[in-house]
Amino acid sequence: MHLVLSWVTTAARLVLGGVLLVAGALKIGAPATSVQAVRAYELLPESLVQIVGYGLPVVEIVIGALLIVGLLTRVSAVISGLVMAAFVVGIASAWARGLRIDCGCFGGGGQLADGQDPNYLWELLRDFGLLACAAWIVARPPGRLALDSVLGLTGSPKPDEENDGPDDAGDPSSENGSQGETS
Numbered sequence: 001m002h003l004v005l006s007w008v009t010t011a012a013r014l015v016l017g018g019v020l021l022v023a024g025a026l027k028i029g030a031p032a033t034s035v036q037a038v039r040a041y042e043l044l045p046e047s048l049v050q051i052v053g054y055g056l057p058v059v060e061i062v063i064g065a066l067l068i069v070g071l072l073t074r075v076s077a078v079i080s081g082l083v084m085a086a087f088v089v090g091i092a093s094a095w096a097r098g099l100r101i102d103c104g105c106f107g108g109g110g111q112l113a114d115g116q117d118p119n120y121l122w123e124l125l126r127d128f129g130l131l132a133c134a135a136w137i138v139a140r141p142p143g144r145l146a147l148d149s150v151l152g153l154t155g156s157p158k159p160d161e162e163n164d165g166p167d168d169a170g171d172p173s174s175e176n177g178s179q180g181e182t183s
């Protein structure tokens with residue numbers, strides 16, 4: 001079971017990190033469009049619109065890369081969870097206030113053209129799913145293929161030291177958390 005959960009965490013890290021990395025990369029080349037997308041939500045004062053519009057793509061790229069390589073995993077997951085929660089609040093607020101905007105999540109953003117409908121429900125479901133990934137990563141060790149494990153930053157054994165075979169299935173020490181100890 002530990003092996004399966006470890007791979008689930010790895011998948012959550014890669015999905016969340018990949019989405020953030022792609023979203024940031026698509027926005028970083030067009031910072032004015034990113035600022036326009038933030039402005040369209042009508043939630044922040046102009047001074048913060050500029051900071052968030054220019055800074056968000058950088059944050060997304062850095063956090064996405066850290067999650068993908070599994071470095072500072074829990075901290076990165078907490079930050080990405082806060083970012084996802086902010087996205088959920090922003091999209092829900094835009095929907096509740098009747099704004100017709102492109103979320104700007106993967107570039108673009110701003111007011112939708114006549115005849116275009118916002119896709120708020122899908123965007124909220126996606127962001128809630130990504131928020132769930134972040135919560136899972138925070139609650140679990142970093143999973144497989146994580147630099148945190150290789151560098152000994154988790155307190156759990158390195159991948160080559162783990163005993164996930166059938167021999168430990170009946171071993172009570174594998175159930176009581178002693179796996180998290182290092183020698």
